[in-house]
Amino acid sequence: MAIGFRSSNPVLNNRFMAKLAGVELMTLEGSLRKIGYLLSLVVVTAFITAAICLNAGENMFLYAGGIALLGFIGGFIIAMITVNSRPQNPGTLMSLYALFEGAAIGGFSLIFETQYPGIVLQAAFGTVCITGTMYLMYASRIIRPTPMFNKIIGGLVVSIMFLYLTSLILSFGTGYDVPFLHSSGPIGIGVTLFILIVAALTLISDFGFIESGVKLGAPKNMEWYAAFGILVSLIWIYIETVRLLAKLRTFAQD
Numbered sequence: 001m002a003i004g005f006r007s008s009n010p011v012l013n014n015r016f017m018a019k020l021a022g023v024e025l026m027t028l029e030g031s032l033r034k035i036g037y038l039l040s041l042v043v044v045t046a047f048i049t050a051a052i053c054l055n056a057g058e059n060m061f062l063y064a065g066g067i068a069l070l071g072f073i074g075g076f077i078i079a080m081i082t083v084n085s086r087p088q089n090p091g092t093l094m095s096l097y098a099l100f101e102g103a104a105i106g107g108f109s110l111i112f113e114t115q116y117p118g119i120v121l122q123a124a125f126g127t128v129c130i131t132g133t134m135y136l137m138y139a140s141r142i143i144r145p146t147p148m149f150n151k152i153i154g155g156l157v158v159s160i161m162f163l164y165l166t167s168l169i170l171s172f173g174t175g176y177d178v179p180f181l182h183s184s185g186p187i188g189i190g191v192t193l194f195i196l197i198v199a200a201l202t203l204i205s206d207f208g209f210i211e212s213g214v215k216l217g218a219p220k221n222m223e224w225y226a227a228f229g230i231l232v233s234l235i236w237i238y239i240e241t242v243r244l245l246a247k248l249r250t251f252a253q254d
Contacts, residue, residue: 024220026213034227038098039234045102050110061114064107071104082228090224097228101235112242116249123241130196130237134203143201145208153205156198184250192247196240202233 049067056063078097082090113120137143167178180188210226 026218026220026222026226028210028214030220030223031210031214031226034094034223035230038094038227038231041095041098042102042105042231042235045099046106046109049103049106053107053110061111064110066107068104068107068111071100071102071107074100075104079232088221090221090228094224094228098231101231105235105238108239109242112246116246119242119245119249122245123238126241126245127234127238130200130241131203131234134200135207138204138207143204145205150205150208153198153201157202160195160198184247184254186251189244189247189251192240192244196237196244199233199236199240202236203230206230206233 049071050064053060053064053067075097078093078100082093082097087093109120109123134143138145143149163178163181167181170176170178180191182188206226206229209229213222213226
């Protein structure tokens with residue numbers, strides 16, 4: 001079944017959804033329950049991971065960094081499997097993705113919290129505020145996920161992901177990095193702020209896709225994919241918020 005809506009989120013687009021089928025229909029309530037379930041898995045796993053790393057003593061940073069790297073890689077692999085295989089019952093894969101990302105977020109957050117005390121709580125609050133703001137702007141029709149909007153945001157998302165991939169390859173292979181992507185100067189802060197804005201705007205497209213899916217009678221299993229798409233956006237927003245706050249603190253100290 002094809003849904004007549006194009007999303008900037010690669011998880012939520014017509015080509016991806018075209019091969020999904022089901023008897024029961026998607027509902028907003030069902031989507032919200034699945035979003036809550038996946039988000040809970042991420043949060044609980046993150047706390048458990050942080051606790052394990054804190055008990056590692058002198059090896060805390062080694063544990064946190066290693067778990068974060070493995071979590072992000074594992075989450076990426078699960079996401080690629082999900083997007084390419086389009087399972088009819090994706091609950092298990094979605095749960096596994098949430099567990100991997102929770103472990104990654106736990107290690108990632110602990111590293112930054114140790115260096116910048118209080119930053120995790122600030123970033124979590126900022127993520128909630130950004131999400132609420134985007135929903136209000138969507139609900140009040142201030143920003144609408146038009147085809148042109150989704151096309152532009154989708155292109156920016158792909159470009160940013162390519163930029164991060166290039167940075168990872170360069171850092172491992174040559175010791176160099178993409179200019180300003182990780183720097184704490186004014187330009188570096190501006191780059192991260194721009195990326196955060198793009199991440200936030202993907203929520204507008206996600207909200208529109210969910211609303212369209214409910215109205216057009218999408219299959220029940222689409223609730224999982226909708227929840228998955230929202231979760232990907234929320235994790236991205238949180239990560240970029242942490243990075244932005246860290247850069248602002250570093251800049252203020254220099």
